[in-house]
Amino acid sequence: MNPLLPLFKRELLEFKKHVFPTVLFWVLMPIVIHTFLAIPLSRIITMDIRYLNWSAGGIWITAAGMTAFLQSASRMRKIQFESQQIDALLKSPISNLDLLIINIARGMMYGIGQFIVAILITSTLNNEYLSLSSILIISIQMFTLILHFSVVGTLIGMLVSNGIFFVNISFILFMGITMGFGNFIPLKYYPYSFLSVVNTIPTTAAFENVRSVILHNPFNWAGFFLTLFGTIFIGIITLIISHKIFRKI
Amino acid sequence: MEASITFKAVGKAIGRKTLLADLSFGVEKGSTFVLIGENGSGKSMILKLLVGLIDKDTGSVYIHGQDISSRSLETRSMCGYMPQNINLDDDLTIFDNISIHGQLHGLTSAEARKNTLHWAELLGFTQFLKQSPYDQAFGLQRKILFARALVHDPKVLLLDEPTTGMDPHSRSTVWNILDKLHYDKTIIFATQNFTEAERYANRIAILHQGNIKMDGTLERLIETTHGLTNYRLKFSKEPPQEFMDQLEQFPRILRPRLKGLELEFYSRERQQFFKVLRLALEHDLADLDTSICRLRDLFIGLTEGGLE
Numbered sequence: 001m002n003p004l005l006p007l008f009k010r011e012l013l014e015f016k017k018h019v020f021p022t023v024l025f026w027v028l029m030p031i032v033i034h035t036f037l038a039i040p041l042s043r044i045i046t047m048d049i050r051y052l053n054w055s056a057g058g059i060w061i062t063a064a065g066m067t068a069f070l071q072s073a074s075r076m077r078k079i080q081f082e083s084q085q086i087d088a089l090l091k092s093p094i095s096n097l098d099l100l101i102i103n104i105a106r107g108m109m110y111g112i113g114q115f116i117v118a119i120l121i122t123s124t125l126n127n128e129y130l131s132l133s134s135i136l137i138i139s140i141q142m143f144t145l146i147l148h149f150s151v152v153g154t155l156i157g158m159l160v161s162n163g164i165f166f167v168n169i170s171f172i173l174f175m176g177i178t179m180g181f182g183n184f185i186p187l188k189y190y191p192y193s194f195l196s197v198v199n200t201i202p203t204t205a206a207f208e209n210v211r212s213v214i215l216h217n218p219f220n221w222a223g224f225f226l227t228l229f230g231t232i233f234i235g236i237i238t239l240i241i242s243h244k245i246f247r248k249i
Numbered sequence: 250m251e252a253s254i255t256f257k258a259v260g261k262a263i264g265r266k267t268l269l270a271d272l273s274f275g276v277e278k279g280s281t282f283v284l285i286g287e288n289g290s291g292k293s294m295i296l297k298l299l300v301g302l303i304d305k306d307t308g309s310v311y312i313h314g315q316d317i318s319s320r321s322l323e324t325r326s327m328c329g330y331m332p333q334n335i336n337l338d339d340d341l342t343i344f345d346n347i348s349i350h351g352q353l354h355g356l357t358s359a360e361a362r363k364n365t366l367h368w369a370e371l372l373g374f375t376q377f378l379k380q381s382p383y384d385q386a387f388g389l390q391r392k393i394l395f396a397r398a399l400v401h402d403p404k405v406l407l408l409d410e411p412t413t414g415m416d417p418h419s420r421s422t423v424w425n426i427l428d429k430l431h432y433d434k435t436i437i438f439a440t441q442n443f444t445e446a447e448r449y450a451n452r453i454a455i456l457h458q459g460n461i462k463m464d465g466t467l468e469r470l471i472e473t474t475h476g477l478t479n480y481r482l483k484f485s486k487e488p489p490q491e492f493m494d495q496l497e498q499f500p501r502i503l504r505p506r507l508k509g510l511e512l513e514f515y516s517r518e519r520q521q522f523f524k525v526l527r528l529a530l531e532h533d534l535a536d537l538d539t540s541i542c543r544l545r546d547l548f549i550g551l552t553e554g555g556l557e
Contacts, residue, residue, distance in 0.1 A: 010349050013478075068255050087302055087336050088332075088338075093323070094353060106550070
């Protein structure tokens, strides 16, 4: 039997156990971001289209990205540093890659769930209609971003044992996604020196692509693929590091 | 007999600290091999190394003829491992903890279910299967770990202090199971419980500072002491320092230690003991006890010295 199947079954069992708080979190997260971030900013920022419709992309990215990051990172931290379940897993005939794949898949599972709920909530709150093709294109872009945050979460979860340090990293990431990459504040408001740095990060273009669907603008496919390749690269680094960390050399 | 596990010149160091030093030994198929040693002597490390939780620096290790480095997936699937610490999954029920572990070792869902129920019944925790393992007593959590190690019917069973924290009834249940299993499985267990080691092991290895100081059957280990006897004298009041100074003059009285009102020493010669006894009678001797040197005494002698 493929070892990924029982590991995936384990994730489903955990999801089943925590289904109510998980769904509640999925519902609350986009509502909280919409209420406490998007609405106040809509009073300040002026643009050609309605701000709340424009910022919906930021809500999907923040909610789904942070969920994917937190789920993959906290699970990795838990099995490695808190409960030492990793010994039971690594003792089984599974490879480090299997363990990383299932952890990334976990982040994606929760991230995708969050994205679906977030898109339903923002569409309802903004009375926004998205065509099937728009949803499809947004989903492709979001899929890459959720994968990216799951991989980053797995790496951070593998490296950061200190709980306070992990909370700080999560907070910095949240601030970065919401305030630093043009998800809620258009990049034109930032100084040129900041933009010259941020624009070199492929993820910025991937974020921009999600908003491009809302604005009916052309995509930056280079940014999309660079984010994907960057994610694969981080994934390979995570795998290499795992060989040093998991077997406690 | 055919070898089940073979260690060849295995070395492991972390930084400048040597944890395993040129370790070589073999364990026959179907035997029970026990590792005893003080904390940090390398007992747990040997078990972790066998299940691939730690990499060795030098040497080779084989399980049923397969190198644990190049055929790690196969060798890991052959082993059942019970760790010292509780590392159960608190998001799953006791049943799922054991069943998922079985499935990770290649069992089908139905086989894993059947085996889980079988071991739960034998170990007496069927009624708790739907509960969280972390709501249970420590002894029961240890039994769950034991069941988890056995669920996939491994050829090699590696147990790290298996009965620690269990009540006498549970200990007895676990050892009865192991007694039945040892005919077709190789069992290695690490322990600090000398009584269990003497009772259940076919072979005993005494570990000290990452190497085996001595190994063999209990009888062979006892033979190496050449009739060394342990003596304990109890006094009604603490003997004076003068008595201890006189004791130091006896050349064949080994390792005399005064703990409160009890004096413990070793000797191979009865005459020496009689001389000490005569002296002790002058200092309020209340009781005495003698016993042939056992594993505990051998262990103390090897790890702390003083019995040469």
